[in-house]
Amino acid sequence: MRVIILGGDGYLGWPTAMRFAALGHEVMVVDNYLRRNIAQETCSEALMPNPNLTERVRIFEEISRYKIRVEIGDCCDFSFIEKVFAGFQPKAVVHYAEQPSAPYSMIGYTEALKTFNNNLNATFNVIWAVIQHCPNCHIIKLGTMGEYGTPNIDIEEGWLEIEHKGRKDKFLYPRQAGSLYHTTKVLDTDLLWFYVRLYGIRVTDLMQGPVYGLSTTEVNLDERLMPNFHYDDIFGTVVNRFLVQAVAGAPLTVYGRGGQTRGYLNLEDTLQCVELAMDSPAEAGQLRILNQFTEVFSVNELAEKVQMVGNRMGLKVQIKAIDNPRKEKEEHYYSVKHHGLLELGLQPHFMTDDIIAKMLEKVIRCKRNIDIRKIMPRVVWNK
Numbered sequence: 577m578r579v580i581i582l583g584g585d586g587y588l589g590w591p592t593a594m595r596f597a598a599l600g601h602e603v604m605v606v607d608n609y610l611r612r613n614i615a616q617e618t619c620s621e622a623l624m625p626n627p628n629l630t631e632r633v634r635i636f637e638e639i640s641r642y643k644i645r646v647e648i649g650d651c652c653d654f655s656f657i658e659k660v661f662a663g664f665q666p667k668a669v670v671h672y673a674e675q676p677s678a679p680y681s682m683i684g685y686t687e688a689l690k691t692f693n694n695n696l697n698a699t700f701n702v703i704w705a706v707i708q709h710c711p712n713c714h715i716i717k718l719g720t721m722g723e724y725g726t727p728n729i730d731i732e733e734g735w736l737e738i739e740h741k742g743r744k745d746k747f748l749y750p751r752q753a754g755s756l757y758h759t760t761k762v763l764d765t766d767l768l769w770f771y772v773r774l775y776g777i778r779v780t781d782l783m784q785g786p787v788y789g790l791s792t793t794e795v796n797l798d799e800r801l802m803p804n805f806h807y808d809d810i811f812g813t814v815v816n817r818f819l820v821q822a823v824a825g826a827p828l829t830v831y832g833r834g835g836q837t838r839g840y841l842n843l844e845d846t847l848q849c850v851e852l853a854m855d856s857p858a859e860a861g862q863l864r865i866l867n868q869f870t871e872v873f874s875v876n877e878l879a880e881k882v883q884m885v886g887n888r889m890g891l892k893v894q895i896k897a898i899d900n901p902r903k904e905k906e907e908h909y910y911s912v913k914h915h916g917l918l919e920l921g922l923q924p925h926f927m928t929d930d931i932i933a934k935m936l937e938k939v940i941r942c943k944r945n946i947d948i949r950k951i952m953p954r955v956v957w958n959k
């Protein structure tokens with residue numbers, strides 16, 4: 577199948593591109609290095625330096641013989657993106673091309689505007705490129721579980737049936753995000769839903785929880801193929817941060833009371849989910865929403881897991897609750913339906929002690945690269 581990965585340089589985009597190429601698909605990656613540039617501007621560089629996309633593709637081809645096409649350009653530039661779609665005629669597009677950091681989007685006006693403009697314009701342009709040049713192309717859009725927020729009722733898989741004054745209808749499940757970044761994803765969903773109703777395009781919106789890990793079959797072929805693994809407060813997700821903190825001998829930074837509960841998944845499972853979504857595309861005129869995670873933990877539970885495994889490996893891991901830099905519920909109800917991907921065939925890789933130990937071993941090998949100054953939170957919500 578001909579497939580475009582937008583945001584192909586990212587933590588998820590690069591491993592997805594290699595996986596799809598290894599599965600025999602004809603893959604094109606598109607990226608404008610937005611995340612790399614922001615990471616450099618905010619002193620949030622990844623644990624290991626990553627070769628640029630063209631170089632990584634060359635290394636991957638040399639090792640595996642699989643080819644990936646590269647286009648460096650900005651999805652917010654419609655003349656660029658429509659040329660890419662018109663020329664390549666993809667059957668599916670995986671849209672990861674967004675500014676992915678909640679803390680970055682909360683630094684101030686400039687960062688919020690950059691996040692807002694990039695994320696909304698990229699989605700808008702992808703929709704129009706599909707409508708105009710390949711209307712049958714399946715858009716697989718990376719959303720986030722954070723779109724739903726933490727309501728005091730069960731979270732359904734995308735939709736909610738409501739009975740009002742004796743009549744019933746089905747609506748998008750109410751969204752109430754906790755950062756500007758997460759809010760751009762809410763707006764993306766609404767845009768997609770509008771164009772699905774209007775033009776009958778086919779869309780899958782993957783509502784993903786925080787991802788962890790740095791190992792996939794293809795990544796493991798060569799150290800230089802590792803995805804960008806961040807551990808700072810801006811681009812690092814909580815599990816990846818805790819792993820690095822444990823190795824660095826810094827106390828694990830639990831924000832506030834640590835009862836914040838989310839649905840997590842292994843990087844390997846993100847690849848599976850995207851592949852499953854692509855293999856069974858949404859119907860024309862369908863916005864299919866799938867909740868994408870495999871298990872639920874509170875921040876305290878995660879910290880305790882990493883501490884226990886780390887201590888067994890002789891790391892002397894401490895946990896320290898610090899003032900929460902974010903505005904979020906620290907104790908809350910959390911019950912989420914997530915049947916769709918399991919029904920499509922997802923085989924979860926759970927966060928076992930063995931998986932945590934293997935991730936710690938990988939981080940230990942890069943210990944010399946850890947910059948301890950990147951660990952404490954620098955961005956405060958609504959200061």
Ligand code: USQ
Nearest residue numbers: 676678720721722784785786813814817829830831836875
């Ligand atoms: N947290 C800590 N200590 C830390 C870092 C985070 O207690 O050192 C807490 C946060 O306050 C939050 C939870 O851990 O309650 C998750 O934080 P995170 O930084 O791992 O995740 P988040 O900012 O929500 O964003 C990440 C990705 C984003 C994706 C999202 C999925 O960066 O792209 O959309 O996870 S979700 O969280 O389900 O919205």
